[in-house]
Each structure stands twice: as C-alpha cells, then as structure tokens.
Amino acid sequence: MMKLITLMACLVLATSAFAQEEKKPAPAPKVTYIKAGRLFDSVSDAYKTNMVIVVEGERIKSIAPAAQTQVPKDASVIDLSNATVLPGLIDCHTHLGSSGDRYAEIYAFKDSPFRGAFSGLMNSEKTLLAGFTSVRDVGSSPFLAVDLRNAINEGMFPGPRIVASGPYISMTGGHGDLNNYAPQVQVWMFPEERDFSIADGVDQIRHTVRAQLKYGVDVIKIGATGGVLSKGDSPGAPQYTEAELKAAADEAHMAGRRIAAHAHGAEGIKNAIRAGIDSIEHASLVDDEGIRLAKEHGTYFDMDIYNDDYILGKAIEHGLPQENVDKEKMVGRLQRENFEKAVKAGVKMAFGTDAGVYPHGDNAKQFFYMVKFGMTPAQAIKTATASSADLIDRGKSVGTLEAGKFADIIAVTGDPLKDVTALEKVDFVMKSGTVYKQGGKATF
Numbered sequence: 001m002m003k004l005i006t007l008m009a010c011l012v013l014a015t016s017a018f019a020q021e022e023k024k025p026a027p028a029p030k031v032t033y034i035k036a037g038r039l040f041d042s043v044s045d046a047y048k049t050n051m052v053i054v055v056e057g058e059r060i061k062s063i064a065p066a067a068q069t070q071v072p073k074d075a076s077v078i079d080l081s082n083a084t085v086l087p088g089l090i091d092c093h094t095h096l097g098s099s100g101d102r103y104a105e106i107y108a109f110k111d112s113p114f115r116g117a118f119s120g121l122m123n124s125e126k127t128l129l130a131g132f133t134s135v136r137d138v139g140s141s142p143f144l145a146v147d148l149r150n151a152i153n154e155g156m157f158p159g160p161r162i163v164a165s166g167p168y169i170s171m172t173g174g175h176g177d178l179n180n181y182a183p184q185v186q187v188w189m190f191p192e193e194r195d196f197s198i199a200d201g202v203d204q205i206r207h208t209v210r211a212q213l214k215y216g217v218d219v220i221k222i223g224a225t226g227g228v229l230s231k232g233d234s235p236g237a238p239q240y241t242e243a244e245l246k247a248a249a250d251e252a253h254m255a256g257r258r259i260a261a262h263a264h265g266a267e268g269i270k271n272a273i274r275a276g277i278d279s280i281e282h283a284s285l286v287d288d289e290g291i292r293l294a295k296e297h298g299t300y301f302d303m304d305i306y307n308d309d310y311i312l313g314k315a316i317e318h319g320l321p322q323e324n325v326d327k328e329k330m331v332g333r334l335q336r337e338n339f340e341k342a343v344k345a346g347v348k349m350a351f352g353t354d355a356g357v358y359p360h361g362d363n364a365k366q367f368f369y370m371v372k373f374g375m376t377p378a379q380a381i382k383t384a385t386a387s388s389a390d391l392i393d394r395g396k397s398v399g400t401l402e403a404g405k406f407a408d409i410i411a412v413t414g415d416p417l418k419d420v421t422a423l424e425k426v427d428f429v430m431k432s433g434t435v436y437k438q439g440g441k442a443t444f
Contacts, residue, residue: 029057032076032433034409035066036085040417041401042385045378047417053085055407058432062403078435080411080428086381087401088133088160088408088431089423090388091363092302093260093281093352096120096127096148096162097140100310100359103229103320108178108187113141120148124159126361129437131426133408134161136352136392138221138260138281139168139176142196146216158436158444161408163392165221166212167197168262169205169248174198174239175227175262202247205240209251219392220252220259224277225268228311228327229320229357235331236265236285245275258393260302264331266290273299279350279391284335286342294347300391302352303339305373306366308332310358336373343374350391351384367420377420407433 034053041048041063052069054061062069071077097116120140127135137145145164152159170176176197178187188194199208209220224240226233233239240248245261252259253276260279261272266287269280273293279300283290286301294301311320311328343349353366370380389399397406409430414422429437436443 030076030433031056031061032078033069033071034078034085034430035081036083036411037081038084038415039063039401040084040086040378040381042087042382043400043402045376047084050081051085053401053407053409055409055430055433058406060401060403060405060407063401078428078438083411083413083427084415084422085401085409085411086416087385087399088410088429089131089364089384090134090136090351090392090399091127091132091353091355091384092136092138092279092350092388092391093304093354094127094135094137094360094363095139095354095356096123096135096137096360097144098356099123100315100355100357101318103315103318103324105319105321109185113144116141116144117147120144121157121159123356123360124148124152124162125157125442126359127355127363128158128160128431129426129429129442130361130363131410131412131423131429132160132363133410133429133431134163134389134392134394134398135355136163136165136219136260138165138219140165142167142193143212143215143217149218150216160431161394161398163218163394164216165219165260166215166217169208169212169220169222170198171223171239171244172198172200173232175223175225175230175233177230179230179232202244205244205247206251209248213251213255213257217257219257220248221281222248222259222261222277224261224263224272224280225265227262227264228331229324231321231323234265235327236268238265238268238271240268240271242271242275245272245277249276249278258391269294273297281352282335283338283342284331286338288341291338291342291345291347294342295345298348300348300350300387301339301342302350302391303335303342304352304354304357304366305336305339305369307354307358308335315357336369339370340374343379348387348391349375349383350388351380352388362424364423364426367416367423371420377417380420381416381423406431
C-alpha cells in the first residue's frame with residue numbers, strides 16, 4: 001500500500017512539475033530598430049524621411065519619426081539612414097520550377113519533375129535575395145508550388161512567401177497540353193496527373209478545380225486563350241467558353257480562393273472578365289472593350305512587359321523554337337502598347353513578370369518598362385506592393401509598411417522615385433523580421 005501511495009505521489013509531483021514547465025512564459029520576441037533615411041511605405045506617393053521602424057518578432061510594431069522614437073542603448077539597431085526603405089516586393093506571375101534556359105523541345109521529355117523541384121529551391125533563394133518577399137506561382141507540375149510553399153514556411157530553406165497554384169488548367173489541345181506529337185507520346189509520371197490539368201466542359205472543369213483544391217492550392221490558374229510558348233495554337237484564339245471559365249471561377253470563389261486566367265487574345269480576355277476571373281495574365285491583345293470591362297469589373301491586369309527582350313534574345317540561344325519566336329514578335333510590341341492604354345484608362349494593375357521564362361532574380365527589371373510605358377515610379381512600385389498584395393488576398397499582412405503587418409522590408413542605396421532601376425540592386429532584405437541580405441550579401 002505504501003508503495004502505491006509513494007508511486008501516486010511521484011506521479012502527482014511529476015504532473016505538477018510538467019504543468020509548471022508548460023506554464024513558463026515564452027521568451028520575449030526579438031525587438032529590432034531600423035533607422036530609415038527615406039521610407040516609401042506604399043500608402044502615400046512620397047517618402048517619409050528620418051524614420052524608425054520598430055520590429056517585434058515577425059511583425060512591425062511601430063513606425064515613427066526618429067525625433068519621436070527613443071532607441072534603448074542596448075537595442076539591436078539596423079542603420080539604413082543612407083538608404084531608401086520599402087515594403088518587400090511581390091511578383092504575381094512566377095514559375096519557380098522553371099529556369100529560363102531550357103527551351104529546346106527535348107527537355108519536355110528529358111526532365112522529370114524532380115529537376116523542377118531542385119530548380120525551385122535555387123530560384124526561391126534568388127527571388128528572395130532580389131527583394132521579392134512574396135510571389136504567386138501560377139503553374140508547375142503537381143504540386144510543386146504547394147510543396148515549395150510548405151517547405152519554406154517550415155524553415156527548410158530560404159525563400160519568399162508563396163501563393164501556390166497547381167498545374168495550369170487547359171482544354172484538350174490547348175496552351176497547357178502536349179500538342180503536335182504522336183498519340184503514344186506522353187510526359188505524365190502517372191496517368192492521374194493529366195486529370196489535374198486537362199479538362200473539357202463545365203463538369204470536368206469543376207472536378208479539376210476541386211481536385212487541385214484537395215491538394216492545398218491557394219489560387220487556380222486556367223487558360224482562356226492560346227499561348228506564345230506552346231505548340232500548335234494561336235495566342236489570340238479563345239480556348240474556353242465563358243460558361244466554362246465561369247464554372248472554374250465559381251468553384252474557386254466558393255472555396256475562398258482567387259483565380260487567374262492566362263489570356264492573350266481580346267475575346268478570351270473579355271470572356272474571362274465576364275466570367276468573374278480575378279486577374280488577366282498577359283492581356284497582350286486586349287481591345288478597348290476589354291479595357292472598359294476590366295475597369296467596370298475591378299479585374300486586375302498582370303502584364304509581363306519585360307520578358308519580350310529576353311525571349312527575343314537569350315531564349316533563342318537556349319533553343320526556343322521558331323514558331324514561338326514568331327508568336328512573341330507578334331505579341332510583344334502590342335502588349336506594351338496595350339499596357340500603356342490600360343494604365344491611362346485606370347485599370348487595376350498588378351506586378352507580374354513570368355519569371356521562369358527569363359532567369360529568376362531579374363524580376364525588378366520590369367519596373368523600367370512600366371515607367372517607360374506610362375507609369376510614374378511610385379505607381380510602378382505600388383503595383384509590386386500594395387496592389388499585388390490586394391490581388392493575392394494578402395493585403396492585411398503584406399504590401400505596405402504599417403504597424404501590425406509582417407516585417408517584410410527591403411532597402412536600396414539609390415532613389416527609385418527618381419530612377420526606378422535602383423530596385424534592380426537590393427542591398428537589404430528582411431522577411432518576417434529575419435534578415436536574409438545585408439550590405440548586398442546573403443546572410444545565410
């Protein structure tokens with residue numbers, strides 16, 4: 001009996017000790033003071049000067065003039081007094097599993113999805129170090145972008161926040177299918193893989209969207225027209241009916257997700273807007289009616305107006321077939337002209353580059369073209385911060401420098417409101433309060 005009482009007493013003491021251990025307060029989050037010489041918060045169009053950002057843990061605690069901020073003597077301080085400080089940038093159209101140097105057709109049959117995963121790791125790091133702390137990945141093998149997102153969130157390796165889509169949803173013979181080969185030629189690792197990306201008719205489309213949602217995607221990507229970097233189709237030709245696109249949009253929205261439509265051609269763009277799609281990717285051949293509809297519906301245009309230079313240059317050296325070169329020559333110039341029209345009309349614009357068509361890390365090269373074709377530097381920067389945060393439905397946590405948001409902060413030595421190309425060389429990168437680049441060098 002005494003042994004039983006003693007054992008029970010030991011158990012009570014152990015339980016009590018465990019409970020006390022559980023009740024120990026968590027260590028206080030690290031507090032960092034960032035001195036910002038010029039601060040562009042993406043709320044206003046001008047700088048605030050001599051500011052101090054107080055970062056507590058992962059988030060911004062406060063932002064105030066230096067004259068009103070008491071910095072403790074033993075505080076952790078990052079001195080960016082001679083720099084321009086901005087919110088972490090956002091690219092809404094990336095393909096992290098692609099590298100922009102493998103255009104020859106043989107790679108479609110030679111590379112397994114595992115190569116894309118290795119590329120995704122490398123490209124995630126390059127993107128983060130370029131100052132892009134958030135991206136939307138809009139098309140990769142199933143479910144590469146989802147796995148990248150989860151691995152980065154778990155701290156396995158550095159990278160941006162990822163809003164992940166599944167494979168591009170295409171009609172049979174569309175931009176996302178394998179066209180103009182013999183019927184026995186396949187590139188699927190397993191038969192069910194095709195079910196995640198090829199769908200015809202309203203019912204199949206609903207099923208495909210639901211199947212992708214099952215595996216944890218954040219956003220749906222569907223093809224409304226032909227494409228440039230595919231075989232056997234025309235960029236201007238519609239590839240889904242308005243009813244089919246509406247079915248996809250309805251399913252995505254019912255699940256609380258956004259949906260993006262690849263669309264070059266004017267009719268496909270209008271079909272997608274009327275169907276309730278949230279963003280039009282490329283929008284290259286949009287007409288005046290499409291611009292009017294986009295403004296009326298509040299639809300974002302996500303226009304990749306930098307990569308034309310790369311496609312008609314380096315991509316040819318890397319084996320881009322002549323068919324694709326010819327299509328890009330037809331689309332590229334018109335896309336830039338229509339970008340300018342859409343800006344003047346007041347269409348909502350996001351920042352999307354199609355990274356993966358060109359090498360990752362060069363994302364900021366698009367700012368130059370956005371300014372050249374109608375935007376002020378402040379407008380261009382806002383597309384890659386506040387506007388893109390709104391499009392990806394993350395506006396409450398990223399996109400501007402405000403108290404309560406994640407401490408996603410970058411800095412450059414130049415003045416991007418005078419010369420927007422200053423953003424092509426980011427010297428400082430912080431994501432969620434952790435510094436990944438300082439003095440122009442990676443910290444990991």
